[in-house]
Amino acid sequence: MNTALAQQQQAVQQRIEHAIKDHFRQLDDHAPRLKAAMEYALLNGGKRMRPLLVYSVGNMLGLALSDLDPIALAIECIHGYSLIHDDLPAMDDDDLRRGKPTCHIQFDEATAILAGDALQTMAFDVLANAPLSASASQRRITLLQSLVQASGYAGMCGGQAMDLAATDNAIEQHQLELLHQKKTGALLRAAILMPSQLLDIPTEHSLALENFARHVGLAFQVQDDILDIISDSQTLGKPQGSDQAHNKSTYPALMGLDGATAYLHELHQQALHALASLPYNTEILRGIADYLIHRKH
Amino acid sequence: MNTALAQQQQAVQQRIEHAIKDHFRQLDDHAPRLKAAMEYALLNGGKRMRPLLVYSVGNMLGLALSDLDPIALAIECIHGYSLIHDDLPAMDDDDLRRGKPTCHIQFDEATAILAGDALQTMAFDVLANAPLSASASQRRITLLQSLVQASGYAGMCGGQAMDLAATDNAIEQHQLELLHQKKTGALLRAAILMPSQLLDIPTEHSLALENFARHVGLAFQVQDDILDIISDSQTLGKPQGSDQAHNKSTYPALMGLDGATAYLHELHQQALHALASLPYNTEILRGIADYLIHRKH
Numbered sequence: 001m002n003t004a005l006a007q008q009q010q011a012v013q014q015r016i017e018h019a020i021k022d023h024f025r026q027l028d029d030h031a032p033r034l035k036a037a038m039e040y041a042l043l044n045g046g047k048r049m050r051p052l053l054v055y056s057v058g059n060m061l062g063l064a065l066s067d068l069d070p071i072a073l074a075i076e077c078i079h080g081y082s083l084i085h086d087d088l089p090a091m092d093d094d095d096l097r098r099g100k101p102t103c104h105i106q107f108d109e110a111t112a113i114l115a116g117d118a119l120q121t122m123a124f125d126v127l128a129n130a131p132l133s134a135s136a137s138q139r140r141i142t143l144l145q146s147l148v149q150a151s152g153y154a155g156m157c158g159g160q161a162m163d164l165a166a167t168d169n170a171i172e173q174h175q176l177e178l179l180h181q182k183k184t185g186a187l188l189r190a191a192i193l194m195p196s197q198l199l200d201i202p203t204e205h206s207l208a209l210e211n212f213a214r215h216v217g218l219a220f221q222v223q224d225d226i227l228d229i230i231s232d233s234q235t236l237g238k239p240q241g242s243d244q245a246h247n248k249s250t251y252p253a254l255m256g257l258d259g260a261t262a263y264l265h266e267l268h269q270q271a272l273h274a275l276a277s278l279p280y281n282t283e284i285l286r287g288i289a290d291y292l293i294h295r296k297h
Numbered sequence: 298m299n300t301a302l303a304q305q306q307q308a309v310q311q312r313i314e315h316a317i318k319d320h321f322r323q324l325d326d327h328a329p330r331l332k333a334a335m336e337y338a339l340l341n342g343g344k345r346m347r348p349l350l351v352y353s354v355g356n357m358l359g360l361a362l363s364d365l366d367p368i369a370l371a372i373e374c375i376h377g378y379s380l381i382h383d384d385l386p387a388m389d390d391d392d393l394r395r396g397k398p399t400c401h402i403q404f405d406e407a408t409a410i411l412a413g414d415a416l417q418t419m420a421f422d423v424l425a426n427a428p429l430s431a432s433a434s435q436r437r438i439t440l441l442q443s444l445v446q447a448s449g450y451a452g453m454c455g456g457q458a459m460d461l462a463a464t465d466n467a468i469e470q471h472q473l474e475l476l477h478q479k480k481t482g483a484l485l486r487a488a489i490l491m492p493s494q495l496l497d498i499p500t501e502h503s504l505a506l507e508n509f510a511r512h513v514g515l516a517f518q519v520q521d522d523i524l525d526i527i528s529d530s531q532t533l534g535k536p537q538g539s540d541q542a543h544n545k546s547t548y549p550a551l552m553g554l555d556g557a558t559a560y561l562h563e564l565h566q567q568a569l570h571a572l573a574s575l576p577y578n579t580e581i582l583r584g585i586a587d588y589l590i591h592r593k594h
Contacts, residue, residue: 027450030475034450034458085414090406109387110461113410114454117382120414121449124421128441141437144425152418153324153331161331161411178327 005287070130159183185217302584367427456480482514508571
């Protein structure tokens, strides 16, 4: 990760953690265990890749940070709820997430289910209620529509269901891509496109951002699958080899490790190519694309 | 149930089932098992009490049915998702719901978790995307804010967490009321108030509807607790005595069966009193209040 990007990521991590804590301070305490479980899950750090994308695209387009905060927080609420539910015994049955006990281990399963549910609502709460500048406020419905599209049956939930159906079943590459476009790509795409929806940018710029989002989203997933094979559990913060153990469909399983690595580099080039057509300062976004293919965890 | 109300309820049941089927017809089939689970849960009938309230208040205020449809459907999506998750093994662990296998029994636990998640998103999808008349469309954000408030930590999820915390623990009446105001009252309240938010009605009329909603919501819960003791499993469509079996806090446990019955009648009178101050034709709403205290399941 280059220096400018590393600084940006650190600033984003601090900003989103502050926004999370600030939001929870405003909630009353009628259900303290639920509140604690929600905050525990959201504050379990991670790379904050989606907020990083939100602020990076937003900064590139000259948007106010205060208009980007609710977008970043809402997307992180959706991401956080999906991790809680994915880790449940009936789903991936994971005890550890980024080296810490998962929500249902730290609390209990009923509380974890509810915490995921309430975090999903919180995402829409943030978008529906956040103070926004006048021009951004006019686009609230568009933002809500985008988050709905990325999260529900058409997006993340649908992708997760496709993943369940693909476990123990061989699927073809186009099905695996659709699965990942929905399961992880849809929310990454929302993080890239939602800031741009606060402005009227030319259609060709929107399409270039769409292209960037699609290739970066796939590259992220291909690298995830590769790391599950070549990394170790300590670096990953989760058990290495869990995809194979769970008999999941992955890119290395489909195209071999060399084939997946070559595909990753092709996606990386396409992501950079999409950025090259934009008349903005895309340095940070290029850094993110580079980082995604070189990351070790 | 009087004849006018029975007819209205039948019309509402048909209308909401049609709206549900119509919505699912528009979804593509990338995750057929998830889609089937979502539709299965939503089509498992029931009294459709929340849609009945939406259409009854909406009709009373002279609103267009096409503006009421998305409100009724969105609320029913939230209600449906909450039932799926409440029935899960880690929550109430119920195998039957209205005499049919619960979602995780009919499908599987992972699919049921996802179906609940995707139904929650669908609720916000419906409100954010439904075609509405021009005047109603201006109030979309208000509707979304109301549904968020009723569903999340401040509402239903928070109430469910309070219920978990109260199980095996004695709580006082004011805590039990707050619990139920959130767990079941908040969504019933939304069903009564959201139609009125499409219009500018005088504050005293809003307050009267609020009062009606609060008392009807509590009466509904008190009657639920009473029926769990005095009814039988076949009439209820779920195991009689399950509150006691789960050691739940209930009104009869707190104030005795006679005390709870007296309280129910007091709430009923207060609900009717609130309606009496409204200059609309409140016949159907009075019928609903009467029905709620006389119902057998």
